[in-house]
Amino acid sequence: MSCKNICIEYKAKKSFHASFYENGVRRCTECEVFIRWNNGSRCPCCGTVLRIKTHDAKLRRRLLSKSKTVS
Ligand SMILES: [Zn+2]
Ligand SMILES: [Zn+2]
Secondary structure: OOOOOOHHHHEOOHHHOOOHHHHOEEEEOOOOEEEEOOOOOEOOOOOOEOEOOHHHHHHHHHHHHHOOOOO
């Protein structure tokens, strides 16, 4: 499993922050990108199972806002 740059076609823009995870945006840990993909649980590029970490991301943001900002 490796990145074939197909994910770039589906890459999600970070400007959609508010509804990021509610629009079928998923995280591929292999390609290290957020992609818009609703046609399955696997990355169309590398085949890795995509992560949907809505609660985790919200929690992390809350934690980050309390302490120092890590980008
Ligand atoms: Zn990829
Ligand atoms: Zn991928």
